[in-house]
Amino acid sequence: MNDAARKLAPLAKDQAEQHYREAPNNLEAEQALLGAILVNNDAFYRVSDFLKPVHLYEPLHRRIFEIAGEIIRMSKTANPVTVKTFLKADEKVGDLTVAQYLARLAAEAVSIINAEDYGRAIYDLALRRSLITIGEDMVNIAYDAPLDMPPQSQIEDAERRLFELAETGRYDGGFQSFNDAVALAIDMAGQAFERDGHLSGISTGIHSLDGKMGGLQRSDLIILAGRPGMGKTSLATNIAYNIAAAYEPEVQPDGSFKAKNGGVVGFYSLEMSSEQLATRIISEQTEVSSSKIRRGDISEADFEKLVACSQMMQKVPLYIDQTGGISIAQLAARARRLKRQRGLDVLVVDYIQLMTGSKKSGENRVQEITEITTGLKALGKELNVPIIALSQLSRAVESREDKRPQLSDLRESGSIEQDADVVLFVFREEYYVKNMEPRDEFDPKYEEWKMQMEKVKGTADVIIAKQRHGPTGTVKLAFQSEFTRFSDLADPSFTQYEH
Structure with missing residues (x-):
């Protein structure tokens, strides 16, 4: 053994001893x-x-x-x-x-x-x-x-x-014993019994919708779809604000907080800025038209209402991310961070088609949407929160006589329909009837149009086209377009019917 090797031998021995750590x-x-x-x-x-x-x-x-x-x-x-x-x-x-x-x-x-x-x-x-x-x-x-x-x-x-x-x-994930799964199911039933309205999920604040869905269920992917002008963003915003405004925390034994009612909401607004979203919510809460707020065409009394509403809204746990073209990986990372720092009970994404996938070479748009919906479903399970993801519908709806949407109308629909636990369609017949107004008010068809308009004015249908844990059917809601507000109908006999 040469001198260099002799010098290195004890050093190697020392390092080996140092590197072995139990x-x-x-x-x-x-x-x-x-x-x-x-x-x-x-x-x-x-x-x-x-x-x-x-x-x-x-x-x-x-x-x-x-x-x-x-x-x-x-x-x-x-x-x-x-x-x-x-x-x-x-x-x-x-x-x-x-x-x-x-x-x-x-x-x-x-x-x-x-x-x-x-x-x-x-x-x-x-x-x-x-x-x-x-x-x-x-x-x-x-x-x-x-x-x-x-x-x-x-x-x-x-x-x-x-x-x-x-x-x-x-x-490490891995298997969970059936014993633990049963205990979790019983806990969920107990929580539903104690919660306001006896819902197993988080209340949307719209009772007729909750009646059909039992609230928003944890880890579910809820697709909310509709053609432009139907009010899908308005409905998502209404639900997000209702949940955040109803937030009632409860201290856990380990000192952390858990939502007893309502919840902390994360809202990814890929289409609208946070100010536009806030304007919509303020309009809905104060009953001052959003177009008037934007133009500054408001009275002193209206302005006082806006100030009072904004002070109340500052306490509401609704967090908005307005990054456009966000990828599913970025969205997941930010959602994890929000949950760690502030808590998280519901996630809203407006809307799927504005998100990007990982852009692997040669990947087409359908594969990209598949990656996004699969990622959203996995994220919902990982964070144990319901995710409301908005989606556009294809133009095929417009060319049909019956404009009511169906599952096949979902853009790049295969994966969206497959991964979703619930698919909701927003449909306002008023939008289509309004566009059919005869130009001449003396036209014999004008009276017929007027009667039809009276029948559908101020209403909207939320069609539950798919639901893993409950019935499908239609829920009739009231819709005030000037305040972009959905609410329960005053007459409950019109509320819902199943199919």
Whole structure:
């Protein structure tokens, strides 16, 4: 061995020792917690809302925690005797059998008072291990630089994984036991029972629509479509403001806030500026025509109304992003950030056709729309919020005698119709009847037109063309075009009919 090699040998040895680092863990804390649970099963309920078997480091400890949890949930007693029957009898822990190990855990148990502290310590170490895994993956991917993963998509992937870790304490997804799924379903039913109007979802503020849909369901993709002039942006704005204005926070045990009623709303306005959107909402709330507000053609009394309304609206948790041509990846990143910083209960996108996909080479517009709707559906599930996405309809509607929209009218419709949980169409017959007005008021058809106009004036149909969890049908609403406001009809007999 030459001199250079001799000098490098001890250095390499030192570096090898330095580089071997055990993942953060605390086996003593795990033992102390398991011992407390085996002695007093109440200790399990101190930690069960945040600590899962996957958070424990030692595989045997994971199994003990999981088995004890299942026994306790069945209202039976978990102790060394009942737990050992579910573990391999010949398994050894050092010199001890599993039965002896369980007995030792119970004998050396700490008091139940400390159980939550130990649980928190275990949970924090599990998060640190997950952070290390994400960090190592980031470094390795950045070094390898795969051709199909540009740096921007690596940033988005890392952000998604970090968001999932921050939200749920784990980022691996994977299977969920049916037991947990049933518990979530029962929780949802309980929340619906306690919420105003007994809705399983978030109320839109329009009762006849809520009656059909049960409110906006979490993780649903709701497509709201219509031809220009039908009022789809107005309806989306009305719903967004109603939800934000009804927001009533409730403090959770961990100090965070959750919406008891209403919710925090994120509104992506790709077509209109935030000022135009605010003008619409002010007009709807104050009953001062938006065209008058824009022209400044208002009285002193109207102006006082506007000022009072704006002061009230400043407290409303409605956040507007007016970036035009935003990509699905940017939209997802900003929505995650909003949820982390301010909370998020509903997301509105106005509208799908103004968004861009990742623009892979040779990709056509239909594929791009498919990427966008698939991305919106995945984002709704990831953030656990309903997403209302507006969409244009094809011109085929205009060439038909019956102007009522149908699912096949959705532009680039295949993926939109497929990914959506709910498809709503806004249809105002008044718009079409108004355009058919005879030029001569002495025309014999004028009276017939006038009667037809009286019949449809001030009304709008919201057609529920698809709904995964409920009936399809039509909801009749009142529409005041000068204030761009949708509301329930005064006469409930006209409200809705099914098909």
